[in-house]
């Protein structure tokens with residue numbers, strides 16, 4: 001009797017496990033797949049992938065497997081985020097994925113992202129992102145960005161005055177986030193009130209943390225908090241949108257007012273939720289990424305005083321001939337060549353986005369290996385940037401690598417490449433350079449923990465303690 005009950009209880013579990021095992025193995029039953037490991041059923045090698053990131057070296061997951069399976073072939077198979085995946089390496093792998101967008105592959109995001117932004121799923125994530133790109137590109141081009149120099153400059157000036165000046169010690173990362181978020185709120189939504197901006201920032205933090213978590217919606221989990229936070233943000237953005245629609249109707253605002261007005265004027269009949277998700281997509285894209293670069297600029301300038309001096313001289317040159325309160329102009333930004341080399345080297349050492357996924361929309365072969373339709377492919381900025389064939393002494397911070405013609409094509413990919421390349425690149429460049437200008441113009445600093453170099457991935461790379469520094473006014 002007992003045995004029958006135990007059997008009835010255990011058999012569904014065993015059957016489910018067997019089903020998962022069969023499904024898992026079936027993904028890997030094709031001939032001539034790339035070398036590599038399938039890992040455990042369902043979870044595959046996700047823990048190794050995530051734990052390499054948590055230990056501060058996401059590229060290690062890749063370099064370990066390259067040494068084990070594929071030092072000469074440039075591709076290996078694995079199973080991460082619940083799906084069989086081929087990881088491609090180096091310039092040839094990046095080039096293959098970036099130039100075959102919409103031909104052999106399309107962008108793919110983990111299930112958690114789709115659940116946090118449901119309208120992207122309803123519309124088909126790639127169709128949605130194509131529409132978003134077409135609509136926002138005019139706003140993110142250098143011609144449009146010229147208009148933002150004054151606004152970003154003013155926000156930077158206010159930011160350093162209220163948050164940095166008169167402090168002896170501060171933690172950099174939360175402040176750089178505040179800086180980039182204030183700019184995004186102002187340019188996208190005309191939101192200027194610091195208190196309102198602060199209230200909106202907290203749910204954004206939760207959304208970003210939850211985007212790369214296990215997609216199980218149980219109370220208290222990161223994922224569940226992210227879904228709640230995204231609903232709250234959507235509500236706030238929709239309220240602003242409805243107000244702006246009224247203003248546009250009454251001609252109190254025009255398409256040039258901000259990015260939201262431009263979207264509303266050009267998008268035609270679209271549900272409020274969908275427009276809101278486009279705006280949120282831009283806020284998410286630009287929130288953490290640029291602030292990570294600003295944070296690590298502060299870190300590396302503290303580590304390398306001669307680089308700091310070089311940046312300072314460049315910025316002082318720009319200040320020469322300006323009146324005391326005269327702001328930055330586009331022409332000044334164009335002169336910040338060394339400062340941009342520093343930012344580029346920061347993004348080589350610590351790319352804010354380690355890599356992204358694509359999905360095979362057909363079966364094909366790469367480097368002689370078979371890639372089945374539906375498999376995911378992952379390219380890695382981290383592993384590419386740390387390859388000594390492309391960047392000799394890759395652990396050395398050397399901004400001069402970007403002098404002259406710079407790195408070879410497809411070897412430097414912090415913004416991705418091809419049709420999916422980050423549309424916010426020039427916007428990010430502008431805000432990072434304006435940040436550097438105000439920072440070195442006003443301050444010197446030193447790290448509170450000089451030996452602390454640990455980076456944690458949460459989910460993007462940040463200094464373990466947020467980078468506490470002691471600051472001193474520039475003499």
Ligand code: HEM
Nearest residue numbers: 129285286289290352353356414415416417420422424428
């Ligand atoms: C230093 C700062 C930034 C870095 C390193 C960065 C990096 C990236 C990367 C690697 C991708 C994926 C590309 C691919 O899959 O091939 C991406 C996509 C994207 N980024 Fe950025 N980004 C930055 C700043 C920004 C800013 C400031 C914005 C908005 C104002 C933005 C908006 C977007 C959007 C909307 C996408 C999705 C594009 C699409 O799906 O077609 N990013 N970014």
